[in-house]
Amino acid sequence: MVETPNRLWCFDFHTSLLPFFNWLPDELAFAYSRFSEREHFKDNFRVSNPPHMKEFLRKGRGVSYHEFDLAIGTHEVFSSFSTYYGYRHTLLRSVRARRFKSILKSFRPDLHDGWFEPSLDVLMRKP
DSSP: OEEEEBTTSSBOTTTTOOBTGGGSOHHHHHHHGGGOSOHHHHGGGOTTSOOOHHHHHHTOOOBOHHHHHHHHOSOEEEEEHHHHHHHHHHHTSOHHHHHHHHHHHHHOTTSOGGGGSSEEEEEEEOO
16 A cells, blocks of 8 residues: 655645645755645754755655656556545545546556546555
8 A cells, every 4th residue: 555645746735735846856845845834844944953855855755656667667556545435535626636637647548547646545566
């Protein structure tokens, strides 16, 4: 089971609560993190507390299916949070979020639906 922010998603609902956070290079995301509304996240990177890129990177930046392809090669996703909850899960999303997911899915319709959620909650196995 994997649960982490999806780097392909335009807003990080999981870690920083910032738009486009996961799309930025590490150094820029590090500087941008001070604008986060999540106090316990940005407190680690305030000027009074010497900022350290190493600690920032340990917090994680999310992943996408690309990293799984590179790290473990062939794998099969057989379930996800969105699959488990089905249409009820979709109804909770805004129209904008559903459209964005649809755009992402249009690039790789062969991939499991779980790869296109804001957070990756997927169950996978190696064939």
